[in-house]
Amino acid sequence: MKHYRTCCLCEAFCGLEIEHDGRRVLAIRGDEAHPLSRGHICPKGVALQDLHDDPDRLRQPQKRTALGFQPVSWEAAYDEIAERIAAIQNEHGTDSVALYFGNPSVHSFETLLALPALIAAVGSRNRYSASSADQWPHMFAAYMMFGNHLLFSVPDLERTDFMVIQGGNPAVSNGSLMTSGDPVGKLKAIRKRGGKLIVIDPRRTETAKLADEHHFLRPESDAWLLAAVVHTLFAEKRTNLGHLRGYVDGLEALEAAFAPFSPESVATAVGIEADTIRRLAREFAAAKRAVWYGRVGLCTQRFGGVAAWLLNLVNILSGHFDTPGGMMFPRPAIDLPRLAPFVGERGGYGRWRSRVRGVPEFAGELPVSVLGEEIETPGRGQIRALITVCGNPVLSIPNGGRLERALSQLDLFVAFDMYRNESTAHADFILPPGSPLERAHYGLGFELLSVRNFSQYSPPLFEPPSGARGDFESVLEVAERIARRKGGLKARAIAASAWGMRRAGAKRLLDGSLKLSRAVGGNREGLTVAKLEAVDHGIDRGPLESVLPQRLHWTKQRIRLHPPELLADLRRVRLAMEEATAADGSQLLLIGRRQLRGNNSWMHNSTRLMRGKDRCTLLMHPRDAEERGLDEGDAVVVRSRVGAVTVPIELSEDMMPGVVSLPHGFGHSRERAQLAVASRNPGVSANDLTDDLVFDTLSGNAAFNGVPVSVDAGR
Numbered sequence: 001m002k003h004y005r006t007c008c009l010c011e012a013f014c015g016l017e018i019e020h021d022g023r024r025v026l027a028i029r030g031d032e033a034h035p036l037s038r039g040h041i042c043p044k045g046v047a048l049q050d051l052h053d054d055p056d057r058l059r060q061p062q063k064r065t066a067l068g069f070q071p072v073s074w075e076a077a078y079d080e081i082a083e084r085i086a087a088i089q090n091e092h093g094t095d096s097v098a099l100y101f102g103n104p105s106v107h108s109f110e111t112l113l114a115l116p117a118l119i120a121a122v123g124s125r126n127r128y129s130a131s132s133a134d135q136w137p138h139m140f141a142a143y144m145m146f147g148n149h150l151l152f153s154v155p156d157l158e159r160t161d162f163m164v165i166q167g168g169n170p171a172v173s174n175g176s177l178m179t180s181g182d183p184v185g186k187l188k189a190i191r192k193r194g195g196k197l198i199v200i201d202p203r204r205t206e207t208a209k210l211a212d213e214h215h216f217l218r219p220e221s222d223a224w225l226l227a228a229v230v231h232t233l234f235a236e237k238r239t240n241l242g243h244l245r246g247y248v249d250g251l252e253a254l255e256a257a258f259a260p261f262s263p264e265s266v267a268t269a270v271g272i273e274a275d276t277i278r279r280l281a282r283e284f285a286a287a288k289r290a291v292w293y294g295r296v297g298l299c300t301q302r303f304g305g306v307a308a309w310l311l312n313l314v315n316i317l318s319g320h321f322d323t324p325g326g327m328m329f330p331r332p333a334i335d336l337p338r339l340a341p342f343v344g345e346r347g348g349y350g351r352w353r354s355r356v357r358g359v360p361e362f363a364g365e366l367p368v369s370v371l372g373e374e375i376e377t378p379g380r381g382q383i384r385a386l387i388t389v390c391g392n393p394v395l396s397i398p399n400g401g402r403l404e405r406a407l408s409q410l411d412l413f414v415a416f417d418m419y420r421n422e423s424t425a426h427a428d429f430i431l432p433p434g435s436p437l438e439r440a441h442y443g444l445g446f447e448l449l450s451v452r453n454f455s456q457y458s459p460p461l462f463e464p465p466s467g468a469r470g471d472f473e474s475v476l477e478v479a480e481r482i483a484r485r486k487g488g489l490k491a492r493a494i495a496a497s498a499w500g501m502r503r504a505g506a507k508r509l510l511d512g513s514l515k516l517s518r519a520v521g522g523n524r525e526g527l528t529v530a531k532l533e534a535v536d537h538g539i540d541r542g543p544l545e546s547v548l549p550q551r552l553h554w555t556k557q558r559i560r561l562h563p564p565e566l567l568a569d570l571r572r573v574r575l576a577m578e579e580a581t582a583a584d585g586s587q588l589l590l591i592g593r594r595q596l597r598g599n600n601s602w603m604h605n606s607t608r609l610m611r612g613k614d615r616c617t618l619l620m621h622p623r624d625a626e627e628r629g630l631d632e633g634d635a636v637v638v639r640s641r642v643g644a645v646t647v648p649i650e651l652s653e654d655m656m657p658g659v660v661s662l663p664h665g666f667g668h669s670r671e672r673a674q675l676a677v678a679s680r681n682p683g684v685s686a687n688d689l690t691d692d693l694v695f696d697t698l699s700g701n702a703a704f705n706g707v708p709v710s711v712d713a714g715r
């Protein structure tokens, strides 16, 4: 029998064709009829079968006891968790319980739908998510310029003829903030139709090898480079706002702000010649359908906020924004930005601050960079309990080692996760959701990022085994019971709403969201779950459309080109550039490296993905190795301010000299985790080197790239 569904593992949204016998998966292939991915699939999609069958995947709630983890009933777990959370909050205050939501929570609409109830029931300002280790800068720029942090703009991949990729490696990641299914096919098609592809990255990446041009840039120098591009657009009178001309504020002030950033002034710090920068700016401005795209490399650094703003500016000022082939806004069927006011709020910045470092909240959350210190530092408001959903912060947040030590200090740690990983191994309770093939899938979050307007609902392939509970149910149960224990009018309303949601079920809530979206002007096609369920390969709702200024609901249909917070941060950016220009260049800088056969810190327990040689290596340019007397394969010690790891080196001319690269998500030798396959090839965690104290002080995002390190021969 064949079942068609979207893959839930990454943003690409590939269509899968799953052959099964009603009980077991027999084979997984790409769905040739899928409008986005047209048969494309990556090794992880195939490995969903391993995930489904994995004996290490937890199938029953676990409780940590003096004798180690023991199975416990759902009822007993729910009750004890609710009682202890309520008691801790009663004694130490609401903010003493923290929440952390990891990346896969966005990949399951069921989990996403349940989280607001948990947030409401706990009511803490100590909320964290993987977003501040990832795309906060993009969200921050969107909030400041367009008035809503969920207004993501994405490259119109299918129609562009000129694309710059700065700090993204879609040939491995399969694309991020551009849900496109088979991005590599779409990048190749740009060149096939006579267009041009340019990659700017400190490593000559797999994507760079598909491009017309690759330029090395120094880690963290993205804002400097983009500032020089903006400078050039003004200096050479190449700005052209097109249909946005009447809707922007602050054009004149901008020109003056970027006057100091000539290509000559940034060239040394960036590592790209002034003439090249000028040529790129000219070619980009002159191209008819062009887009300048940036991703994780550009975000996860000290100047991510300004870099993301400049990225928008470069596209807007050159007439490549909200136009075919440029940066465009998707038209999600469930229009979350439009619905936001109905489910709570539309975001904010600085409404409260973190207790220890005083960092501003953004979009209702605090940055993960402060989580460790908020647990460790005594005083009123100290975090005493943690609830994580779909996360592995020990391997994912900067200075994960510090967090790991801090976890043992907690009075209670509750994890919703399918594995006992390096973080959840410290939990008191682990509540497992079952296999992704036992739940429905809908791209609630990814419609906001899709390079083609597209919707697909995939029903569960298998019935969950008896006694299993999905995240939707268990998160809502915990939320309801916490609220009930707290008492009071507001808590009772939260409990009743969580109960009502659970009774309705995720599918009916999804259908209700489609209807609500239609009522507020989204979902033009009148999609319902029934209509979506009637088709196997999703519904293609056509190419991206121009939507400005109408989609700017919150800023009186105007774009703020120069928000004061961003303009003010330019000073910090400039000072750092002057320092980098004056430096002698001898400091090695660490960057990351995603891998095709892994998914951040997980999917390393799949035998078929872990075959082959050790992938957790430090890439280094041969010249840097020679200077240090190091050879291919040597075990070297990499040291940063926060820690040291020992790892084999791999020499590569693809690295920019002075830059070394280590993948994140390894480090599976931690005790107590239950990951038999992963622990055979444990590797080391890059986040034992990254620094929690160094971050983007504007947006709050973690800085994983440009970490100063030393590399020496190991013993």
Ligand SMILES: Nc1nc2c(c(=O)[nH]1)N[C@H]1C(S)=C(S)[C@@H](COP(=O)(O)OP(=O)(O)OC[C@H]3O[C@@H](n4cnc5c(=O)[nH]c(N)nc54)[C@H](O)[C@@H]3O)O[C@H]1N2
Residues within 6 Å of the ligand: 101, 102, 103, 104, 105, 108, 111, 130, 133, 134, 296, 300, 389, 390, 391, 392, 393, 395, 396, 397, 416, 417, 418, 419, 421, 432, 433, 471, 592, 593, 599, 600, 601, 602, 664, 665, 686, 687, 690, 704
């Ligand atoms: N050095 C460095 N660090 C990084 C990055 C980097 O580039 N460099 N990248 C950052 C980025 S972009 C991200 S998104 C973060 C990711 O950081 P996290 O989200 O904290 O980590 P993941 O590795 O995605 O862990 C996901 C966990 O969710 C569990 N899980 C999967 N599906 C489900 C489900 O349906 N329900 C439940 N309950 N659990 C589930 C898995 O078992 C796994 O344990 O890492 C960040 N960390």
Ligand SMILES: Nc1nc2c(c(=O)[nH]1)N[C@H]1C(S)=C(S)[C@@H](COP(=O)(O)OP(=O)(O)OC[C@H]3O[C@@H](n4cnc5c(=O)[nH]c(N)nc54)[C@H](O)[C@@H]3O)O[C@H]1N2
Residues within 6 Å of the ligand: 010, 011, 103, 134, 166, 167, 168, 169, 170, 172, 173, 174, 175, 176, 200, 201, 202, 203, 205, 217, 218, 219, 220, 221, 222, 295, 296, 297, 298, 301, 591, 592, 593, 594, 595, 596, 597, 598, 599, 600, 601, 705, 706
């Ligand atoms: N196979 C696989 N796919 C994934 C994931 C995975 O772990 N494995 N993770 C998923 C997740 S959570 C995300 S967020 C996406 C991320 O998707 P991408 O952003 O495409 O991911 P990366 O491969 O991390 O690409 C970042 C690039 O930035 C470069 N870089 C490092 N430092 C700098 C810098 O300072 N400036 C610039 N300009 N570039 C720099 C790196 O060399 C790297 O090539 O991928 C998703 N897809």
Ligand code: SF4
Residues within 6 Å of the ligand: 007, 008, 009, 010, 011, 012, 013, 014, 040, 041, 042, 043, 044, 045, 046, 174
């Ligand atoms: S590219 Fe992403 S969505 Fe496609 S099969 Fe691989 S993991 Fe799944």
Ligand SMILES: [Mo]
Residues within 6 Å of the ligand: 103, 134
């Ligand atoms: Mo991510």
